[in-house]
Amino acid sequence: MKWGSPELLPWLLLLVPAWWLVLKLARRREGLLRQLADSAAWPVLVPDRSVRNIRRRTLAWLVAFSIALAALARPQWGFRWEEVRRRGLDIIVVLDTSRSMLAQDLKPSRLQQAKWGIRDLVNKLRADRIGFVAFAGSSFLQCPLTIDYAAFLMSLDDVHVGTIAKGGTAIEQALRTAIDGFEEKTDADRAIVLITDGEDHEGNPLSLLGELKSKGIRVYALGIGTLEGELLPPANGTAGSFFKDRQGNVVKSTLREDVLQRLAIETDGIYVRSAAGDSGLDRIFAQGIAALRRDERESRMAKKHEDRFPWFLSAALLLLALECALSPRRVPAREEGQ
Incomplete structure (x- = not known):
């Protein structure tokens, strides 16, 4: 019994x-x-x-x-025996892991705040496939689209500043990696959740707007950080000091929203700015992802x-x-x- x-x-x-x-x-x-x-x-x-x-x-x-x-x-x-039908969509999370994500204008850091928000997002998914792209000066498909949420979260836990060896921030390349990570044939909506402070050192992310629209991929952008910005901690973690550029000047990272807002608006997505204690991903799910069209992924017999x-x-x-x-x-x- x-x-x-x-x-x-x-x-x-x-x-x-x-x-x-x-x-x-x-x-x-x-x-x-x-x-x-x-x-x-x-x-x-x-x-x-x-x-x-x-x-x-x-x-x-x-x-x-x-x-x-x-x-x-x-x-x-x-x-x-009962037939169970599962419906879902495809989501690829694109996470900035550049040095600027160490800024502590969101405690304990921008990156940690983002990772907590992604975990909350995964807890809301039901039969949706989710993938993961980590990027800095280059990008890498850390986890292909999967419904194995435990495996996805393991990939998320493994990511830290320095996962991508090449420094800098290349949002265009990260979006290209995410676009290539989707399957071509699907009746469901597809979504990219872009999480970054908006600092971009190479390329032009807006050049991908045409392709994103033609493939029906919506961009949900999360601006992580504050407009006032924050000085970056040093690589060695020395207390009371800050990261400096090659000229010896301390580096301050601020949230840059213009590109993120355009990417979201022109692909029928949503832009949200994170805040202390609120990553913003709950709002992105409730106001955007939850209403997207899903298709039937699989039908199987289940013991009831x-x-x-x-x-x-x-x-x-x-x-x-x-x-x-x-x-x-x-x-x-x-x-x-x-």
Whole structure:
């Protein structure tokens, strides 16, 4: 036997104190009667009282309560085969892993804030395929499109600043890698979730707008960082110092939104700016990705276990009906002979 709601099974432990309490009250009632009169006098004082029926009523109520409580956990046995259809779309997350993502204008860092947001996004997906491109001065398809969300999250955990050896930020190349990661033939919508601070050191991402539109790929851009910007920590992590360029000047990274906004707007996507404690990916999913068209990915036969809790509830109701039918009073002998 299986349980459809096993998390409710601990509630069955309530049966122990329930039985104890009911039986204790029954014994207390008998004790009070003994204090009023000797048990030998009961047939005279209460001639129609049926001790057997009283005990039967108590037992019926206790068993009914126990069965009803067990029914809450949805007991199951037996099964049937049922066709399950899965519908989904394709999403590729494009994540900036350049040095500027170490900036701490979003705590603990821009990159960590983005990774937390991606995890929240994955938790909302149902049968959607998701892939992952990491980029800095070059890009790499870290995880091809998959419905294995655990494998995707493992790939995400492995990414850090320095995963891409080539420094800088090349958004155009990253988008090209993402476009190439999609399958050509699909009836579902396709989406790129671009997460970056917008600093771009080579190429022109807007040159890909025509191809993105023709292939029906929407760009959902998340600007990560603040407009005020933040000085970058050093590569060696020395406290109290900052990263400097070749001329010895400290480097300050700021959020640049113009290109990201155009990419999103012109592909019918959404641009969102992240904030402290809010990566913005929840808004991107709720306002954009959730409404996209999905196609049927696969159809398979699944084993569906049969719920038997109605049987338990029926048995409990019958016992309660029996408890009501049993009179605590003994039926007079003259009535039994009729």
